[in-house]
Amino acid sequence: MDLLTGEMNSVxxxxxxALGALLPPVEDYEAEVFEAMRYALxxxxxxxxxxxxxxxxxxxxxxxxxxxxxxxxxxxxxxYSLVHDDLPCMDDDDMRRGKPTTHKKFGEATAVLAGDxxxxxxxxxxxxxxxxxxxxxxxxxxxxxxxxxxxxxxxxGQMIDMLAExxxxxxxxxxxxxxxxxxxxxxxxxxxxxxxxxxxxxxxxALHNYAYDLGLAFQxxxxxxxxxxxxxxLGKAVGKDDKKExxxxxxxxxxxxxxxxxxxxxxxxxxxxxxxxxxxxRLLPHFVINxxx
Amino acid sequence: MDLLTGEMNSVxxxxxxALGALLPPVEDYEAEVFEAMRYALxxxxxxxxxxxxxxxxxxxxxxxxxxxxxxxxxxxxxxYSLVHDDLPCMDDDDMRRGKPTTHKKFGEATAVLAGDxxxxxxxxxxxxxxxxxxxxxxxxxxxxxxxxxxxxxxxxGQMIDMLAExxxxxxxxxxxxxxxxxxxxxxxxxxxxxxxxxxxxxxxxALHNYAYDLGLAFQxxxxxxxxxxxxxxLGKAVGKDDKKExxxxxxxxxxxxxxxxxxxxxxxxxxxxxxxxxxxxRLLPHFVINxxx
Numbered sequence: 370m371d372l373l374t375g376e377m378n379s380v381x382x383x384x385x386x387a388l389g390a391l392l393p394p395v396e397d398y399e400a401e402v403f404e405a406m407r408y409a410l411x412x413x414x415x416x417x418x419x420x421x422x423x424x425x426x427x428x429x430x431x432x433x434x435x436x437x438x439x440x441x442x443x444x445x446x447x448x449y450s451l452v453h454d455d456l457p458c459m460d461d462d463d464m465r466r467g468k469p470t471t472h473k474k475f476g477e478a479t480a481v482l483a484g485d486x487x488x489x490x491x492x493x494x495x496x497x498x499x500x501x502x503x504x505x506x507x508x509x510x511x512x513x514x515x516x517x518x519x520x521x522x523x524x525x526g527q528m529i530d531m532l533a534e535x536x537x538x539x540x541x542x543x544x545x546x547x548x549x550x551x552x553x554x555x556x557x558x559x560x561x562x563x564x565x566x567x568x569x570x571x572x573x574x575a576l577h578n579y580a581y582d583l584g585l586a587f588q589x590x591x592x593x594x595x596x597x598x599x600x601x602x603l604g605k606a607v608g609k610d611d612k613k614e615x616x617x618x619x620x621x622x623x624x625x626x627x628x629x630x631x632x633x634x635x636x637x638x639x640x641x642x643x644x645x646x647x648x649x650x651r652l653l654p655h656f657v658i659n660x661x662x
Numbered sequence: 663m664d665l666l667t668g669e670m671n672s673v674x675x676x677x678x679x680a681l682g683a684l685l686p687p688v689e690d691y692e693a694e695v696f697e698a699m700r701y702a703l704x705x706x707x708x709x710x711x712x713x714x715x716x717x718x719x720x721x722x723x724x725x726x727x728x729x730x731x732x733x734x735x736x737x738x739x740x741x742y743s744l745v746h747d748d749l750p751c752m753d754d755d756d757m758r759r760g761k762p763t764t765h766k767k768f769g770e771a772t773a774v775l776a777g778d779x780x781x782x783x784x785x786x787x788x789x790x791x792x793x794x795x796x797x798x799x800x801x802x803x804x805x806x807x808x809x810x811x812x813x814x815x816x817x818x819g820q821m822i823d824m825l826a827e828x829x830x831x832x833x834x835x836x837x838x839x840x841x842x843x844x845x846x847x848x849x850x851x852x853x854x855x856x857x858x859x860x861x862x863x864x865x866x867x868a869l870h871n872y873a874y875d876l877g878l879a880f881q882x883x884x885x886x887x888x889x890x891x892x893x894x895x896l897g898k899a900v901g902k903d904d905k906k907e908x909x910x911x912x913x914x915x916x917x918x919x920x921x922x923x924x925x926x927x928x929x930x931x932x933x934x935x936x937x938x939x940x941x942x943x944r945l946l947p948h949f950v951i952n953x954x955x
Contacts, residue, residue: 398825398835399818399842406813453778458770477751481774482821485746486813488778492785493808496801505797508789511804515786520699520779525692528775532691542691549692 373652380423381416384444387437391494405475405483406490409452410445412466417587417657418443421558424649425576429566435501439510439561442494446518447554449487452480454527488518501565509564517557526550533613540619544585547616552584575642582636583654589629590658592617598662629658666945673716674709677737680730684787698768698776699783702745703738705759710880710950711736714851717942718869722859728794732803732854735787739811740847742780745773747820781811794858802857810850819843826906833912837878840909845877868935875929876947882922883951885910891955922951 388410395403419440426436455462455470456477463473472480494500495510516522526549529538533546559576562568568576592615617625633654640647681703688696712733719729748755748763749770756766765773787793788803809815819842822835831839852869855861861869885908910918926947933940 398822398829398831398839399813401825402813402818402821449778453774456771456774458774478749478824479821481746481749481751482813482817484778485742485781486817488781489808489812489817492804493812496789496804496808503797504801508797508800508804511785511789511801515782515789519782519786520692520695520775524775524779524782525695528695528772529691531771532694536691538691546691 371652373649373656376649377415377417377420377656380420381414383437384416384419384440385411385413387441388444391438391441392490401475401479402482402486405471405479406487408474409448409471409483410487412468414466416440416444418447418554418558421555421580421650421653422561424647424653425559425562426565427649428562428572428643428646429568431562431565434499435565436562438494438497438500439565440558442491442500442510442514443554443558443561445487445491445494446514446523449484449491450518450523450527450554452484452487456480459527459531491518506565510561513560513564514557517553517560522549522553523551526553530613538614540616543614543616543619547585547588548581551588552581555584555587556580572642575639579636579639579650582632582639583657586629586632586636586654587657589616589625589632590660593622593625593629594660594662596622633658664945666942666949669942670708670710670713670949673713674707676730677709677712677733678704678706680734681737684731684734685783694768694772695775695779698764698772699780701767702741702764702776703780705761707759709733709737711740711847711851714848714873714943714946715854717946718852718855719858720942721855721865721936721939722861724855724858727792728858729855731787731790731793732858733851735784735793735803735807736847736851736854738780738784738787739807739816742777742784743811743816743820743847745777745780749773752820752824784811799857803854806853806857807850810846810853815842815846816844819846823906831907833909836907836909836912840878840881841874844881845874848877848880849873865935868932872929872932872943875925875932876950879922879925879929879947880950882909882918882925883953886915886918886922887953887955889915926951 389407392403392407392410394400394407422440422443423433423436426439451465452471454460455465456472462470464470471483475483491514492511495514496507500510501507518524526546529542529546530550538546556577559580563573563576595615596617616628620628636654637651640651682700685696685700685703687693687700715733715736716729719732744758745764747753748758749765755763757763764776768776784807785804788807789800793803794800811817819839822839823843826839849870852873856866856869888908889910909921913921929947930944933944
């Protein structure tokens with residue numbers, strides 16, 4: 370196993386453990402919403418966003434206990450977005466990562482509530498003193514995550530994505546959609562490093578540009594996998610998006626792959642601002658575009 | 663018109679204006695989610711929670727521009743909870759305040775997203791420097807609101823409320839349910855005053871106890887109105903909750919009314935900790951139990 374894969378696996382295990390500890394089961398009438406939150410949160414996954422938080426905070430030697438909390442908060446928001454996106458009134462997905470989706474397992478009402486509670490929990494985690502002794506850092510993390518996740522960020526992107534089923538978008542609109550829908554949280558991941566690490570303006574810009582390119586490369590690869598992949602490999606329905614314009618439908622497979630490669634190269638170059646501590650961040654973009662699921 | 667009614671009307675107008683300004687319409691593909699957020703947020707209502715924020719911050723001479731932002735954040739959370747609670751998979755309500763509910767007007771998917779975005783916006787507002795110059799106050803407001811709104815607070819209460827349709831709860835369980843479902847946000851309203859005003863521990867406790875009693879009195883009155891009211895007066899379906907245990911079904915009309923009166927008296931007494939600045943807070947409990955809608 371190479372350095373990056375080993376590190377990513379180790380982060381995934383560490384984050385699973387931290388998420389489980391942040392959200393112990395409760396034994397009261399409201400137990401079911403906690404069960405649904407845990408079910409959605411502990412369903413595995415690559416934990417790419419937490420990995421990015423840990424890798425970017427490591428640039429600035431932020432203590433790992435603090436970095437881990439920010440990573441968990443971000444994963445709560447990512448998970449809530451999956452739970453709500455899977456709902457019958459949204460993408461209507463029955464399976465995710467080879468398991469029934471949260472509403473299939475717990476019912477729709479509980480899934481809505483579990484998503485709401487996970488989003489809320491993210492802000493509870495970030496604003497708690499345990500995340501950072503400096504309240505300015507805590508407030509800045511909350512602000513950055515709220516902006517990334519809200520109607521000008523992820524939720525707005527999801528709104529456009531729904532519209533895309535009936536409206537034909539051009540490459541500019543699809544890029545904007547994806548930079549909102551998936552890019553915004555990926556940018557928050559490295560912003561968290563910059564905020565907690567008191568980065569310089571140059572460092573902030575470098576991390577932001579890195580995340581911008583990485584996020585787009587990630588999404589183009591997702592579109593490529595959706596065309597090429599099999600349902601088994603991805604653990605979810607394939608080809609569902611074929612009414613919608615994607616990077617692949619607009620650029621074709623070859624140009625889309627070239628674009629993803631170029632963005633990955635570019636992301637690596639942005640890391641020239643940092644020393645050898647950025648090694649994992651330099652390896653990640655090529656992992657992202659070469660992944661099989 | 664008496665002092666309190668005049669003040670409440672004036673606060674309601676002020677908050678409507680502030681909410682509209684915080685959420686200007688946008689003209690891009692994601693416009694619809696902003697329209698739905700504005701539709702839900704600007705549907706009127708008594709603005710009781712914002713009023714409580716303004717009245718409790720006024721005890722400590724917190725500047726009105728700051729208090730107003732905290733009040734708006736709270737109203738965003740309250741509104742999101744109504745939008746999600748009205749969904750077909752939850753209470754399945756078609757009308758609210760005499761108008762179609764958000765999902766009836768914009769569709770379910772947009773309503774889910776608008777609710778998500780309103781919740782997120784609340785934390786964006788609180789963590790912004792414009793709400794308070796001291797980042798400790800901003801972080802504390804975020805933490806208090808997240809705790810009030812999350813699975814140990816409002817969302818947990820909503821979970822129990824759903825369960826109550828099939829499980830028979832006793833008076834203790836119904837009280838706990840309501841202290842979570844509606845009480846938690848009412849307590850946050852006065853906590854906001856205490857946090858922004860750097861209240862003493864005694865003052866914090868007095869405000870907390872006040873909100874505890876007021877919240878319960880409010881809910882008992884709601885249950886009484888549900889039994890007595892007509893659909894026209896309330897602008898929503900009446901008698902929908904008759905499968906569920908309520909304060910009225912458990913205590914009977916007369917004892918429920920006595921209980922609400924007693925709680926209102928008690929709430930007023932908690933205000934003995936404050937001077938004449940608490941006048942509006944002293945008048946509010948009796949308004950709450952004597953309201954007709």
